[in-house]
Amino acid sequence: MSFWVNSLSAGIVLGTPLAYAALGELIAERAGVMNLGVEGMMLIGAVVGFIVTLSTHSAVAGFAAAIASGAALASLHAVMTIGLRVNQIVMGLTLTILGGGLSAYIGTGSSGRRPEVNILAIPIPGLSSIPVLGKVLFTHDVFAYAVPFIALAIWLLLYRSKFGLWLRAAGEQPGAADASGVPVFLIRYLAVIAGGGFAGLAGAYFSVVYTRGWAEGMTNGRGWIAIALVIFGSWNPIAVLVGALLFGFVDGLNFQFQSVGVPVSTHLLAMMPYVFTLVVLVATWTRMRHRHVGMPEGLGLPYEREAR
């Protein structure tokens, strides 16, 4: 029993950064821009958040800096893909490598250090003492508590606001949107930069909250899992959140299996999130390949007003 309670609880902790990163990517993709640089933006967020927290002793400053650094890297993607109409795949891959390099460069000498600040889990009085469910759901940090509300807010923004309608229009039919007065370029810029902020936050969550330390390449492909989650969740924020928690759970199982002494190599157990992602992607894609449910029609295509 305690094994499953611990696994589910760990799943929420590990699912939280995945959810932030995936929701950020979702915003950019709904506006029509694919940013494959999530991993790089997370890595830069991880190192900047870590170092700023270390030097200012303030996690708030650390997270603010991490969000800004992710957004800064994303704005390079925006200028290149929206302004200069560079291929989004090529630029995204380059961004991943640039972010990884910058992160390793800035962080050189920082591994092994530990911030004094500790983002403590805050058990919610009353609720946390509910048997089983209390431990699983109500003994986490503020970021984990906030994530369902943020997913809901993004859903409301997309489907219940004029701005959301514009954003979806910019992603589905940029030409038609532009013709009817929607500021397509502005919206795409904002969406990509916001997505970068989310990725930066997710990275800092790893270095400041989860492991409380920095190591080169520490996100280990979680940025790519976030991209896969957007597909898995059919570009719907609520489904993406559910997917992130499910993947967090699978990710966390690895450590739970180790702690109860399952006689399987730790390296093979660590493969689980990647193998699971692949299997789920194949299954999802088989189901939706003829309909491409939810995929924005203009995704990946630069918008050229002159070619309208």
Add this chain to the structure above:
Amino acid sequence: MAISLHLERRMGAPIAMRIAVPILAVAGGLVTGAIVMALGGHDPLEAYNDMWQGSLGSTDGLQSTLIRATPLVLTGLAVATALRVGLWNIGGEGQLIVGAIAATGVGLYAKALPGPALLVAMILAGCAGGAVWAAIAAIPRALIGLNEIIVTLFMNYIAILFMDNLIFGPWGDPKAFGFAYSRALPDNATLPLIPGTGVHIGLLLAVLVAVSAWWLMERTPWGFSVRVAGGNPRTAEYLGLKIGRRMVIVLAISGAIAGLAGAIELTGVTNRLQEGISVNYGYTGVLIAFLARGRLLGVVLAAFLFAALVVGSYALQTTGVAQPIATIIQALIIVFLLAGDAALAFRVRFVRNPTMPGALAGRGL
């Protein structure tokens, strides 16, 4: 009278401009890299001088650069080859590692093979390992159209963990005391050196493979059919070409090339399977293929340049500049290249009357 800035596509840039862009991009990457170093309080000129001495400016450095360029030629070529059929092979890292694993397996379990036969068997096993690993990623793309970028990428992480499982487990050196490497390979599993140099013959092998791959893709009917399938799938379908089959075969070839890089690193450099047998070679190969614009000679030149940057960066310790600056410069070069190519694809026009339709403005009216 209002003047507005107007972008319009142009049909083809002058050849001189197309050649100038990569050169300017390299310069842009180096200058921006210097700014990054200066921001950290380092002297970029001193740093670049150290990098030059450590890479191209000394015999030892030049040899290290050539050794380093060998896997990069192959991983760059792997990416460029897959692009011919329209696929993104981001899995060079994993295919290289699986190639090295397969070659190690032969080295450890078939060590009775005499003389150079062992070496040949190991290299072939490396190619086969990389080919299988890449083909696995191509199958979901060919059958259901699942994007190969994410699949090849996740296979990298799986390959690394698979290698870790072997070197910390059954293949681990009992004398390693927890260090991450396999048992040593037999003496005849070492690549010979090019006579008179300190560079192993893997370099020649890499160039030979590069020329063969170029010939296969550019000079054979099959290679042409692959490029049709990649460049214009609708035409290919109309012609009755089996696109899916070509995808799997080409990605397998691409993986075999990356797997060869793994076997060469194993037999030419590390002589054991070990963590860090690939130092981001697969990912660097993606950047190399971009810089080379997928061309063979370009891949060789770009691999040499990127190898010099990395080898030079190891000579930076005295100046205090952190080694990952090499990766930053490499990525920045590509950013400038992409920006330059975008500038070539469009002509900037200042249009005096912004209400004039773009089509008319394009005719110079």
